[in-house]
Amino acid sequence: MSDVEIVSIETLGERIAAVFRKAGLSPDQARAVARVIAAGERDGCKSHGLYRIEGCLKTLAAGKVVADADPVVHDDGSAVIRVEAGGGFSCLAFERGAPLLAERARSLGLAALVINDCTHFSALWPEVESLTDHGVAALAMCPSYATVAVTGGDRPLLGTNPLAFGWPRPGTAPYVFDFATSVAARGEIELRRRAGETLPEGWAIDAEGRPTTDPTEALAGAMLPFGGHKGSAISTMIELLAGVMIGDLTSTGALDRLGTTTLAPAHGELILAFSPERFAAGRPGDPFARAEALFEAIVGQGARLPSQRRYAARAKAAKDGIALTPAEAAQLRRFETLGLAALG
Amino acid sequence: MSDVEIVSIETLGERIAAVFRKAGLSPDQARAVARVIAAGERDGCKSHGLYRIEGCLKTLAAGKVVADADPVVHDDGSAVIRVEAGGGFSCLAFERGAPLLAERARSLGLAALVINDCTHFSALWPEVESLTDHGVAALAMCPSYATVAVTGGDRPLLGTNPLAFGWPRPGTAPYVFDFATSVAARGEIELRRRAGETLPEGWAIDAEGRPTTDPTEALAGAMLPFGGHKGSAISTMIELLAGVMIGDLTSTGALDRLGTTTLAPAHGELILAFSPERFAAGRPGDPFARAEALFEAIVGQGARLPSQRRYAARAKAAKDGIALTPAEAAQLRRFETLGLAALG
Numbered sequence: 001m002s003d004v005e006i007v008s009i010e011t012l013g014e015r016i017a018a019v020f021r022k023a024g025l026s027p028d029q030a031r032a033v034a035r036v037i038a039a040g041e042r043d044g045c046k047s048h049g050l051y052r053i054e055g056c057l058k059t060l061a062a063g064k065v066v067a068d069a070d071p072v073v074h075d076d077g078s079a080v081i082r083v084e085a086g087g088g089f090s091c092l093a094f095e096r097g098a099p100l101l102a103e104r105a106r107s108l109g110l111a112a113l114v115i116n117d118c119t120h121f122s123a124l125w126p127e128v129e130s131l132t133d134h135g136v137a138a139l140a141m142c143p144s145y146a147t148v149a150v151t152g153g154d155r156p157l158l159g160t161n162p163l164a165f166g167w168p169r170p171g172t173a174p175y176v177f178d179f180a181t182s183v184a185a186r187g188e189i190e191l192r193r194r195a196g197e198t199l200p201e202g203w204a205i206d207a208e209g210r211p212t213t214d215p216t217e218a219l220a221g222a223m224l225p226f227g228g229h230k231g232s233a234i235s236t237m238i239e240l241l242a243g244v245m246i247g248d249l250t251s252t253g254a255l256d257r258l259g260t261t262t263l264a265p266a267h268g269e270l271i272l273a274f275s276p277e278r279f280a281a282g283r284p285g286d287p288f289a290r291a292e293a294l295f296e297a298i299v300g301q302g303a304r305l306p307s308q309r310r311y312a313a314r315a316k317a318a319k320d321g322i323a324l325t326p327a328e329a330a331q332l333r334r335f336e337t338l339g340l341a342a343l344g
Numbered sequence: 345m346s347d348v349e350i351v352s353i354e355t356l357g358e359r360i361a362a363v364f365r366k367a368g369l370s371p372d373q374a375r376a377v378a379r380v381i382a383a384g385e386r387d388g389c390k391s392h393g394l395y396r397i398e399g400c401l402k403t404l405a406a407g408k409v410v411a412d413a414d415p416v417v418h419d420d421g422s423a424v425i426r427v428e429a430g431g432g433f434s435c436l437a438f439e440r441g442a443p444l445l446a447e448r449a450r451s452l453g454l455a456a457l458v459i460n461d462c463t464h465f466s467a468l469w470p471e472v473e474s475l476t477d478h479g480v481a482a483l484a485m486c487p488s489y490a491t492v493a494v495t496g497g498d499r500p501l502l503g504t505n506p507l508a509f510g511w512p513r514p515g516t517a518p519y520v521f522d523f524a525t526s527v528a529a530r531g532e533i534e535l536r537r538r539a540g541e542t543l544p545e546g547w548a549i550d551a552e553g554r555p556t557t558d559p560t561e562a563l564a565g566a567m568l569p570f571g572g573h574k575g576s577a578i579s580t581m582i583e584l585l586a587g588v589m590i591g592d593l594t595s596t597g598a599l600d601r602l603g604t605t606t607l608a609p610a611h612g613e614l615i616l617a618f619s620p621e622r623f624a625a626g627r628p629g630d631p632f633a634r635a636e637a638l639f640e641a642i643v644g645q646g647a648r649l650p651s652q653r654r655y656a657a658r659a660k661a662a663k664d665g666i667a668l669t670p671a672e673a674a675q676l677r678r679f680e681t682l683g684l685a686a687l688g
Contacts, residue, residue, distance in 0.1 A: 079423045080453035080623060109424035112454045114623065137589065139581075152647035165581045170595070177577040210644075227571025231652055234519040234578075236642070237483075237509050243635045245481065245620045247627020252641065272454070272616075276589045279424060279458065283591020285593070290588045297596065298580070301553075303496035304578055315395070 005329040006321040010325040013038035015332065016053065022339040023057055028308070032091035036122045041322055044313030047187060048123045048326055053335055054343070055090070056121055056154030058098045059263040061340050063293070065089060065119040071096045079104065079111045085118035091116050094127050101182040102134035103271035113271040119169035121264035125178040125307065128166030131273055132174035136196060140164045141238045145255035149183045151232035159265075160185065168276075170288055171284025173314075175295060177306040181235040183226045189215050210325040242270035303332040349673040350665040357382035359680060366683040367401055368414040370649045376436035380466045385666055388657030392467045393529060394672050397679055398687070400465055401435070403607040405684050409433060409463040409501070415440045423448065423455045428464035434613060437462050438471050446478030446566045449617035457615040459589045464488070465608035469522040469651065472510030475617055476518035484565065486613040487587045489599035492526045493566035495576035498553025500566040503595030503609075504529065505582040512620075512631055517658075518641060521650040525579040533559050586614035 007015070013034050021031035028232050033189055035058060041049030069088025073096050075081050080098050085093035098111045104111035124140040131138035164178035184203050185307030192199055193215030204218030212218055225231035243250035248268030249257065258265055276287040295305060324332065334342045357378050362590045364374035385393030403409050413432025417440050419425050424442050429437035441457045448455035468484040475482035480665060488503030490570055508522035528547050536543055537559035555601070556562055569575035585596035592612030593601065602609055620631040625666030639649060668676065 031489075038411065077623070078452045079455065108422045110451065110454060110456045112618075112623075116627065137514075137585070150642050150645070150647045153642065153645035157641055157645065163578075165577070167581075167584050174352060177574075177581075177582075179574050179577070181574075205349070226574050230521075230523050230525075230570050230575070233509070233523070235505075236519075236638070237511075237521075239638055240635055241481070241618065242640065244631050245618060245623045247624040247629060247631065250634075250638060274585065274589060277634050278422070279456075279589045280591040283460065285588075285591060287591065289589050289592075291584055294580070294583055294588065294596075296593060297501055298494050298497065301494070301499060303494045303498035303500065306573070 003326055004271055005324040005326075007319055007324060008321050009038060009042050011048040012322055015301060015336065016050075016174055019053060019332070019335045019339070020056070022336070023060055024067045024340070026070075029067065029088055029092050030251035032095050035127045036091050039126050041121065042311035042317045045123065045310060046196050047185070050324070053332075055262075055264055057335070057340055057343055059119060059121070060101075061343055062263055064258065064263050064266065065179065070193045073097055073100060074102060080114060081111065081165055082114045082116060084116050088115055088119065089264075090115055090120045090124075091122060092267075093101070094130075094271075098127070098130050101241060101271065101273050102131055102136050105136045105275045108276065109275050109278035111273050112201070112344050113273070115269040115271075116246065118249050118268065119270065120262050124162050124164035125166070125176050127271060128164045128176055129174055129180070132168040132176070133272070134167040134247060135168050135275075136184070137168065137274040137276060138271060140269065140271040140273075141242045143239055143243045143251040143254060143267045145261055145265040146166050147186055147223055147255075147261060148225060148235065148252040149205055149209070151225060153222075154205065155207075157252060158225065158235045158239060158257075159254070160223070160231070161235045161251065163234065163238065167291060168288070169292065169295070173307070173311045175291070175305060175307075179226075181225055181231050181238065182223045183215060184223065186219075186223065189218050189223070193219065212301075215296070215334070242268060246270055305307065347536075349668040349670075349671055351668060352665050353382060353386050353661055356385060357664055358393075359634065359676065363397060363676070363679045363683070364400070366680070367404055368411040368684070369404070370414075373411065373413065373436050376439050377433050379433050380470045383470050384467065387654035387660055387662040389654060393669070394676060395639065396465055398452050399606075399608055401565040401679070401684055401687055403465070405687055406607055408602065408607050408610065411412055413530060417444060419442055419444060423452050424458060425455065426458045426460060428460050431461055432463065432608070433608075434459055434462035434464045435466060438474070438613075438615075442471070442474050445615065445617050446475055446480050449480045449619045450622065452457075453619050453622035455617050456604060457617070459613040459615075460590065461610070462612065463608050463610050467522055468506050468508035469520050469654070471615060472508045472520055473518055474614065475615070476510040476512040476520070479512050479619075481512065481618040481620060482510045483616060483618075484613065485582045485586045486610045487583055487595040487598060489602060489605055490595040491530055491567055491599075491605060492569060492595075493549055493553070494580065495569060497566075498549065499551075500599075501568065502545070502576075502579045502583060503598070504567070505524040505579045505595065507578065507582065511664060512632070513636065515638070517651070517655045519635070519649060519651075522572075525569055525575050525582065527575070528566045528567065530563075530567065533562050537563065540575065555683045577618070586612060590614055625636070636669070662685070
């Protein structure tokens with residue numbers, strides 16, 4: 001225990017928010033970004049936890065995100081609610097639009113939230129969970145930057161294009177999945193490179209478009225979509241719906257604009273919300289009870305529901321607090337003390 | 345040529361409709377079913393072409409579909425349009441609801457069509473194509489009957505749960521994909537069994553839930569979802585949205601009710617429609633032109649867009665007519681002459 005610093009979820013969120021305020025983010029932007037980073041750490045999602053602070057600060061230092069953006073909600077009463085993020089991080093834009101999205105889904109049965117002109121670094125599960133908290137089901141998707149080839153292609157065109165879904169479960173944590181539509185994350189390939197390991201077949205192609213199991217060649221080439229041509233089609237659909245259709249950048253456009261994969265990319269996001277009560281109205285059975293029967297059948301076979309590891313980490317964090325390693329604690333203190341200067 | 349009977353698309357549609365009228369379907373039901381079967385044959389989709397007539401007739405003979413169902417459209421002005429299929433085939437129910445769905449998507453930006461209480465045998469691409477003809481993008485999904493295990497499960501729980509998407513392309517055939525969320529179709533496993541071949545790893549589990557490459561054991565066990573846990577999650581989402589949420593049967597419920605996988609199952613369907621003009625309004629760029637740039641980038645890499653084989657077969661059928669093999673022509677004549685009695 002002497003090596004580990006224990007912080008509460010609340011304290012961690014406040015400390016992260018202070019880091020971002022010191023770095024120049026407006027208080028609202030800082031709080032919204034800190035909320036999702038603290039949630040990642042709380043849920044044991046190291047790749048979306050404290051690790052993300054540095055990337056966000058670098059993006060800020062590079063002038064690629066608007067520190068004091070004030071997202072504006074546009075609502076014409078239709079099923080499409082639009083938030084202009086104004087070049088800020090997506091988190092605050094989502095917070096501003098989410099309650100209206102849930103309300104519109106309840107009144108119309110179905111509604112969409114479009115976020116435009118945001119800088120995006122966060123997982124999508126905090127967003128679909130926020131919507132399930134409002135009692136609606138949600139499906140979220142966005143481009144990223146071009147690092148993935150279509151099936152049969154020879155160079156990057158798609159992003160890792162995450163797809164996330166949430167279904168509310170009264171009295172317990174929601175059914176949530178959130179995954180990249182690439183077969184693996186870029187970080188996994190980098191980790192294998194450092195470890196001197198080869199990649200499984202089907203993960204990547206080299207710069208000439210040939211299948212490769214060499215991590216270095218893969219990083220110079222392109223990753224492949226999950227599930228072959230089916231995953232490739234789903235990822236292409238995400239480019240169309242959450243890039244082209246909403247009048248925002250595709251993954252190729254995002255990379256062209258940014259010129260690097262080391263900063264958080266700018267693009268938009270599409271989130272659909274469904275009211276199960278409205279869809280099931282007048283039909284036999286309660287949709288929430290019927291969903292529980294489906295989940296019980298899954299678990300009853302010994303299979304797992306997605307997100308259970310996150311929820312277990314969350315329960316532990318609520319009980320015991322969040323344990324920061326000495327390196328994590330030291331880096332957080334560096335950011336707290338030095339702000340952007342900590343980037344060196 | 346002497347062995348082959350050439351028919352026009354129109355003639356084939358009329359002959360199939362006559363078969364279904366003779367078997368007892370109402371003229372509207374017969375025409376709607378014939379339209380999608382003729383479209384399957386026209387597009388070279390043998391598994392959704394003339395081959396389907398027998399299954400539909402068997403379902404009718406078994407009393408599992410209402411021959412003269414008159415689908416009723418319910419519209420409360422919201423984003424959710426519901427068609428009660430009344431136990432008939434889904435095709436006519438879709439036709440009745442589709443124009444209103446497209447209109448509602450154009451007025452609200454986004455809308456959903458729910459089909460309830462239908463018997464379902466058709467591919468989803470005719471439906472998403474019908475909506476792209478109206479200038480809207482579409483995403484369609486439905487359960488089927490339980491023949492697929494979730495990842496980590498040991499017995500069937502999910503259906504092959506198709507997912508289809510369409511994006512309108514002015515002046516040319518739409519971007520369309522339509523695939524089962526199982527790694528393979530049940531028919532493919534049956535074909536490998538007959539050929540004495542083994543299955544690739546990852547296709548199926550046996551009745552004890554163990555991985556198997558033996559087609560006979562696979563047919564007694566369960567198929568697996570495409571893309572591992574990601575495909576399993578998407579298929580589960582389809583059970584939730586297009587089964588539970590719309591107040592209709594899940595794949596398990598459909599199989600329980602029917603008791604066999606040899607007849608067309610009864611369940612519902614969910615189709616979302618998006619107006620690209622509405623989503624892109626006020627944003628830079630024309631979404632249709634930007635989509636073309638994406639498609640050109642895909643094709644420019646030597647990759648294929650989905651559905652191109654279908655469109656090539658369609659162009660050939662428009663030019664040369666549809667070629668029926670002697671066996672196909674003979675069976676069609678048997679159905680024309682004998683109606684349900686042809687089932688023996």
